[in-house]
Amino acid sequence: MTEIEKLIRRFLWSGNLNSNAAHLVAWEQVTKPKSAGGLGIHRLEEWRSILVAKLAFKFLNNENTLWVRCFQAKYGNRESIFSTKRGDSWAWKLICLGGTTAMQNSMWKIGNGSNTRVMEDAWVDPNPFMRWPTFVNTIELPPFTVEQFLSENGEWNQAELHRFFGSELASRTGRLPRLQKEERDSLVWLKSDSSKSPTTALYRDLFRGRELPYSWVWKMRAQPRFITFLWRICCDVIPTFGWLKRPHLRESNRCPWGCPAEEDLQHFVCECSFTCVVFHALQKQQAESATGSDVGLPEEAISELQTSHSSPSKHAQPCLVSCHYRK
Numbered sequence: 339m340t341e342i343e344k345l346i347r348r349f350l351w352s353g354n355l356n357s358n359a360a361h362l363v364a365w366e367q368v369t370k371p372k373s374a375g376g377l378g379i380h381r382l383e384e385w386r387s388i389l390v391a392k393l394a395f396k397f398l399n400n401e402n403t404l405w406v407r408c409f410q411a412k413y414g415n416r417e418s419i420f421s422t423k424r425g426d427s428w429a430w431k432l433i434c435l436g437g438t439t440a441m442q443n444s445m446w447k448i449g450n451g452s453n454t455r456v457m458e459d460a461w462v463d464p465n466p467f468m469r470w471p472t473f474v475n476t477i478e479l480p481p482f483t484v485e486q487f488l489s490e491n492g493e494w495n496q497a498e499l500h501r502f503f504g505s506e507l508a509s510r511t512g513r514l515p516r517l518q519k520e521e522r523d524s525l526v527w528l529k530s531d532s533s534k535s536p537t538t539a540l541y542r543d544l545f546r547g548r549e550l551p552y553s554w555v556w557k558m559r560a561q562p563r564f565i566t567f568l569w570r571i572c573c574d575v576i577p578t579f580g581w582l583k584r585p586h587l588r589e590s591n592r593c594p595w596g597c598p599a600e601e602d603l604q605h606f607v608c609e610c611s612f613t614c615v616v617f618h619a620l621q622k623q624q625a626e627s628a629t630g631s632d633v634g635l636p637e638e639a640i641s642e643l644q645t646s647h648s649s650p651s652k653h654a655q656p657c658l659v660s661c662h663y664r665k
Contacts, residue, residue, distance in 0.1 A: 339382040362575040372556045374545040384544060390436030392535045397433060398440060399525040443528050443540060449521035451485035462511055464528060492519030578606045
């Protein structure tokens with residue numbers, strides 16, 4: 339996976355797989371979700387853990403598939419589920435890596451109650467009762483499975499619920515959404531309330547609480563190259579002369595268009611005389627776009643650039659060309 343990520347990084351910054359280019363943004367930043375300031379490219383190691391959690395979920399749910407039956411017969415009777423021992427298969431060890439994610443993000447939905455353990459499994463709350471404070475009657479041991487809390491007709495036995503859980507928790511239990519009374523209990527993902535795995539939401543949760551204010555960039559209806567350029571501006575990775583001077587790639591940080599100021603991000607985007615001329619041309623183009631004709635920099639703007647800036651840097655020449663295109 340390391341080699342695959344190396345190819346992704348090379349293609350992202352150089353445009354092909356055979357040449358290298360400067361990595362302007364750290365890979366840890368690039369692989370964050372867009373809401374957290376990244377490009378939304380998945381980090382393969384963490385993405386694998388989310389995908390493996392789907393297999394752990396199927397094992398927990400005891401799905402009727404050949405591989406689940408085989409693994410349940412070999413590993414299902416261990417005291418601590420998703421535990422490994424010396425000599426275990428590599429496939430089981432891989433599934434155990436996603437076991438914690440599957441258990442923390444799933445919950446049992448009760449049908450006939452035969453598959454759900456009262457204390458060890460999460461069925462009333464995402465946390466099982468064994469992790470709760472003493473809301474349970476500690477004098478008498480509760481039933482082993484939820485099935486023993488159900489009456490013969492499949493409804494909740496309120497007397498038993500009150501006996502072990504008290505009135506408040508018994509009332510909450512009675513309001514739980516149920517499957518059909520004859521169906522077996524089913525494990526569901528908390529985020530989708532079904533057995534369909536919400537892989538994208540689980541990956542995004544790894545970066546919960548790291549939302550950045552410029553996530554609005556990705557909601558714009560514009561060309562992807564333009565949106566990515568705005569993202570680079572927000573990350574302050576535009577190679578201006580001031581930016582290039584910090585790692586000692588240039589001696590001078592002065593604006594190449596003759597402005598008596600340092601070419602930093604603020605100057606490049608808002609204050610440079612060349613930028614102002616380009617923005618003026620774009621505004622004029624927007625007003626004339628309905629004609630369908632060729633629109634570029636106005637002749638007076640080009641003349642002004644040629645006369646006012648005697649020796650522009652070579653890196654700025656493509657800017658003139660890029661602004662002259664067919665609408």
